[in-house]
Amino acid sequence: MVQVVSSKTVTSKAAQNFLRGRGSREGVVVTNAREIIIYVSDEFSRLTGYSRHEIIGRNCRFLQGSDTDPEAVSEIRQAIRERRECRVGLLNYRKDGSQFWNLLSITPIRNRRGQVTSFAGALMMMALVPTPFTDSQLFASSFPLTETETPIDAEILSEHFFFPRKRVTAKLLAVIPRTDFVAETILPTSKGPFRLRAYRDRHIPGYEPVALISGHVEGMKDVILRVHDQCVTSEVFGSLKCDCKDQLDYSMEFIRDQGAGLVIYLQQEGRGIGLANKIAAYRMQELGYDTVDANRVLGLPDDSRDYHAVKDILDELNIQSVRLLTNNPRKIDRLTSLGACVSSRIPIVLPTNEFSAGYLSAKAARMGHILETRTMVVTEHSHGSRECGSLL
Numbered sequence: 001m002v003q004v005v006s007s008k009t010v011t012s013k014a015a016q017n018f019l020r021g022r023g024s025r026e027g028v029v030v031t032n033a034r035e036i037i038i039y040v041s042d043e044f045s046r047l048t049g050y051s052r053h054e055i056i057g058r059n060c061r062f063l064q065g066s067d068t069d070p071e072a073v074s075e076i077r078q079a080i081r082e083r084r085e086c087r088v089g090l091l092n093y094r095k096d097g098s099q100f101w102n103l104l105s106i107t108p109i110r111n112r113r114g115q116v117t118s119f120a121g122a123l124m125m126m127a128l129v130p131t132p133f134t135d136s137q138l139f140a141s142s143f144p145l146t147e148t149e150t151p152i153d154a155e156i157l158s159e160h161f162f163f164p165r166k167r168v169t170a171k172l173l174a175v176i177p178r179t180d181f182v183a184e185t186i187l188p189t190s191k192g193p194f195r196l197r198a199y200r201d202r203h204i205p206g207y208e209p210v211a212l213i214s215g216h217v218e219g220m221k222d223v224i225l226r227v228h229d230q231c232v233t234s235e236v237f238g239s240l241k242c243d244c245k246d247q248l249d250y251s252m253e254f255i256r257d258q259g260a261g262l263v264i265y266l267q268q269e270g271r272g273i274g275l276a277n278k279i280a281a282y283r284m285q286e287l288g289y290d291t292v293d294a295n296r297v298l299g300l301p302d303d304s305r306d307y308h309a310v311k312d313i314l315d316e317l318n319i320q321s322v323r324l325l326t327n328n329p330r331k332i333d334r335l336t337s338l339g340a341c342v343s344s345r346i347p348i349v350l351p352t353n354e355f356s357a358g359y360l361s362a363k364a365a366r367m368g369h370i371l372e373t374r375t376m377v378v379t380e381h382s383h384g385s386r387e388c389g390s391l392l
């Protein structure tokens with residue numbers, strides 16, 4: 001629930017009721033009858049990147065930009081003129097210039113005599129769609145849906161929200177957080193103590209992401225992050241066929257040595273296909289297929305991992321931006337598509353062995369991984385100031 005303001009500015013019962021009814025992940029603003037913002041929730045600030053004092057006293061138009069559809073804006077204007085409720089899906093801009101799809105609900109607040117005294121707006125953020133976009137892409141997700149993502153049928157959504165263009169056929173991905181924090185403990189490890197935070201996915205029974213944290217990361221920007229997907233074969237059985245365990249060990253040590261950072265560990269064995277399928281894929285690799293074709297001959301996707309939980313956990317920890325420990329540029333794309341701010345990439349440079357060399361070069365050749373194995377030294381590839389969403 002949104003905390004109900006005790007502020008003198010939002011005193012009407014109707015406005016208070018509106019605020020009480022909102023989910024905690026919705027950003028809320030209240031304007032006076034002349035559409036000047038008099039209240040802004042913390043979540044609204046967080047979602048848009050503007051601080052409260054940058055918002056109060058302004059008109060909500062500051063979220064619009066060059067790609068905001070004028071048809072959507074005119075629907076809002078008309079609803080306000082007619083003093084009626086409206087729900088609109090439109091492209092908005094955060095303070096850093098990045099775009100997001102906003103499901104905006106505006107409700108006029110009336111006094112006892114029925115006069116409109118203020119307007120309350122609730123903002124809900126959706127996944128980014130590619131820009132510049134074509135009509136047919138407009139509502140298409142920028143990345144394929146996997147079974148772990150939340151599909152929302154655009155037809156259904158468009159029954160509730162006015163969208164500027166009606167040719168809505170593709171599915172929409174709504175970024176509705178679904179990863180709940182469960183508990184935190186201190187975990188002594190061979191690499192030193194870490195805070196271990198457990199989460200639970202609301203939709204997938206048994207899917208329990210964890211965050212292994214060193215130092216203070218909450219509310220910080222440029223936090224070192226390793227997004228690590230489960231690899232039982234190397235991490236438990238010591239398989240030499242891949243570099244997963246080495247990368248996990250390296251990341252924990254790197255984060256410890258840097259003083260702060262986190263590993264988000266996800267149960268997505270075998271790039272999302274599961275352990276048994278991965279073992280079947282290994283069998284295919286013994287027959288001569290590389291890591292990509294082995295999946296394909298089994299009718300399995302190359303990579304069906306989902307990073308929804310990463311965005312939710314970063315939001316839950318109020319982490320503003322991350323420096324990602326990875327050699328996989330697509331991981332950066334996928335995280336930024338979900339709205340996470342990746343400010344730079346830190347390569348992980350590790351030696352190969354006779355069993356992993358083929359796998360690693362296949363990943364570089366077929367999956368776009370950056371393969372640097374000449375030296376053990378890790379240097380940060382900075383991409384300059386926060387250019388979220390346009391790193392590579």
Ligand SMILES: Nc1nc2c(ncn2[C@@H]2O[C@H](COP(=O)(O)OP(=O)(O)OP(=O)(O)O)[C@@H](O)[C@H]2O)c(=O)[nH]1
Nearest residue numbers: 229230231242268269270271278281291326327328
């Ligand atoms: N399907 C399949 N999965 C594999 C294979 N080898 C390792 N994995 C899985 O690959 C996942 C790790 O992905 P990688 O492609 O190694 O690396 P990445 O996470 O994409 O990129 P980095 O951030 O650079 O590590 C883990 O879930 C492993 O279980 C394989 O041969 N086939």
